[in-house]
Amino acid sequence: MSEINLERRIKRQAWVPEHRFFAVTTPGLEPLCAAELRALGAGEVLPEAGGVNFSAKLELAVAANLWLRTAGRVWLRLKDFRVRRWEDLLRQADSIPWEIFIAPDVPLNILVALNESNLKHTGRIAEVVGKAAAKRMREVGLTPPVPAQPGDESAQRLQVRGADRRASISLDMSGAHLHKRGWRAQGGLAPLREDLAAALLQHCGYDGTQPLLDPMCGSGTLVIEAAAMARGLPPGLGRAFAFESWPCHREAAWNYMKRQAQEQALAAPPATIMGRDSNREAVELARHNAELARVEQGVGLEAKDFFKAEPPAGPGLLVINPPYGKRLGSVRQAQSLVKRLGKRLAQAYAGWRCGVVLYRPEWADLLSLTDTKAVTAPFGGLKVTLLSGTVPPK
Ligand SMILES: C[S@@+](CC[C@H](N)C(=O)[O-])C[C@H]1O[C@@H](n2cnc3c(N)ncnc32)[C@H](O)[C@@H]1O
Structure with a gap:
């Protein structure tokens, strides 16, 4: 695929549309995180146990990673769909423009979480989604990412969640847990998170x-x-984020966002x-x-x-x-x-x-x-x- 073509699609599919996101929180902190998201300008902010759903353009979600003080991680929901049969997962995984979000050189860690789901067999689900991503990347002339080694904290997390008749495929924007601000040398005896x-x-x-x-x-x-x-x-000024390795990442805009935050502080x-x-x-x-x-x-x-x-x-x-x-x-x-x-x-x-x-x-x-x-x-x-x-x- 030509550079120009990819750039156009990145704009059209990553930066222009509104996406759905999920900010994970420690249970109990959802209302505080929801208030932070509203203050940042996120839409449809809906807390649920363990986190907050919101909708926003990608740029706002990037800012949320930088600014959220009470969240642990932000997931970008690539797909959220009804599952009746196995083929529904295949079709949805095949329709994701993986090359926009997944870097060929970052190992991929596919996590599967099922709760009374129509989908069964976590290993097979991970395999199917991994294959869909690899197929798409090869089709556009890119090398698919290798599967992550167990415990590789720098790997890109991809999560398939199934609950009852719904399922979602989400990509981790944050990387290390957001409570890791990037400054702590050693904890002391009993540091508060x-x-x-x-x-x-x-x-x-x-x-x-x-x-x-x-x-x-x-x-x-x-x-x-x-x-x-x-x-x-912002709490995230001194740390790295998973989205910084995404092909759609805009380095100059990101540096500008951080510089502006510093200048306004x-x-x-x-x-x-x-x-x-x-x-x-x-x-x-x-x-x-x-x-x-x-x-x-x-x-x-x-x-x-x-x-x-x-x-x-x-x-x-x-x-x-x-x-x-x-x-x-x-x-x-x-x-x-x-x-x-x-x-x-x-x-x-x-x-x-x-x-x-x-x-x-x-x-x-x-x-x-x-x-x-x-x-x-x-x-x-x-x-x-x-x-x-x-x-x-x-
Ligand atoms: C649970 S730790 C606080 C951890 C801290 N919030 C952090 O994140 O690192 C409790 C602290 O209380 C201090 N401490 C205990 N008795 C104290 C006292 N009478 N006056 C002042 N500090 C005291 C201890 O030295 C210890 O550092």
């Missing part, structure tokens, strides 16, 4: 204009997410962002991570014990991911720490908004916050509660 940190901040209504304190900052995840949000920096957060930890090494690691994430400007980091330190000027938002029983210390210690936390908040932080990661929902009562809202989400084999509330006046 970045999507949950962003979710806690969003759940508390954080917009960067109020002072922020994380008094047990560990490796700095919450302050780094807060600094990026406060300055309007504030040079520093509009209000103070402070991270503290009683462990000096944790503070050093947080400082190092903030530098790697390029958000150290306007972020204060200090070695201080929460129970002895005075609050910074406020009131503002205090976010905290205290140690918990499973990974650090015992459950009983963690519970008594939450109790002490509640007392210290009442004593010194009247009027502050709080966002707390709790490993037992019933511990919320120990904090005596008012105006509380909770979101639960799985994390590290546990179900954590992201609690927001206000410390009542004295």
Whole structure:
């Protein structure tokens, strides 16, 4: 196929039409991710368990990969169809313009997920779809991609999902999980995942204009997410995405999108962002991570014990991911720490908004916050509660 012909088809089939997408989220974070997608301008934003469906042009979905803070991955739905018989899958797989989306030199990892589906035999489904892609690529004079080796994280994921009488064929736009922002050197003892940190901040209504304190900052995840949000920096600036290898990818437009985001970002957060930890090494690691994430400007980091330190000027938002029983210390210690936390908040932080990661929902009562809202989400084999509330006046 001539270059011009391919370019025309790329425009007509990839960039001009609206497509359907699915942003995967940690269960519980769907409403937050849906709000992020609406703010980006996505259409038909429909949350369901484990993610959010939306429709958009490809350019907006590229921006969604760059900007979404609470999503794990974005799938482009190449086909969504009714399945009555096996031939329906063959016909749909054959009708995909694979050469527009699949790079010949990136191994292909075909995943199949079936739930009470009319389709059976996952191995055969993967084979049929892989063959359809290979046939089409050969027809247009390209070498088909090789199948991915198990565990190859750089492979292009392609997913066939079947549920009841419907099936879909989707291509992963993101590559590595989106919580991997590209800056983390090492985790510290028990880092919070970045999507949950962003979710806690969003759940508390954080917009960067109020002072922020994380008094047990560990490796700095919450302050780094807060600094990026406060300055309007996209979380994906420092990482690679699967769509960058697609034949339809527009490198110049993508670089322009990133450059523009950087130029429009504030040079520093509009209000103070402070991270503290009683462990000096944790503070050093947080400082190092903030530098790697390029958000150290306007972020204060200090070695201080929460129970002895005075609050910074406020009131503002205090976010905290205290140690918990499973990974650090015992459950009983963690519970008594939450109790002490509640007392210290009442004593010194009247009027502050709080966002707390709790490993037992019933511990919320120990904090005596008012105006509380909770979101639960799985994390590290546990179900954590992201609690927001206000410390009542004295
Ligand atoms: C679960 S970790 C926080 C992880 C952090 N959110 C991150 O993403 O890396 C809890 C942190 O609380 C700190 N810590 C425990 N007791 C403290 C205290 N009394 N004052 C300040 N920090 C404390 C620990 O040193 C540890 O770094």
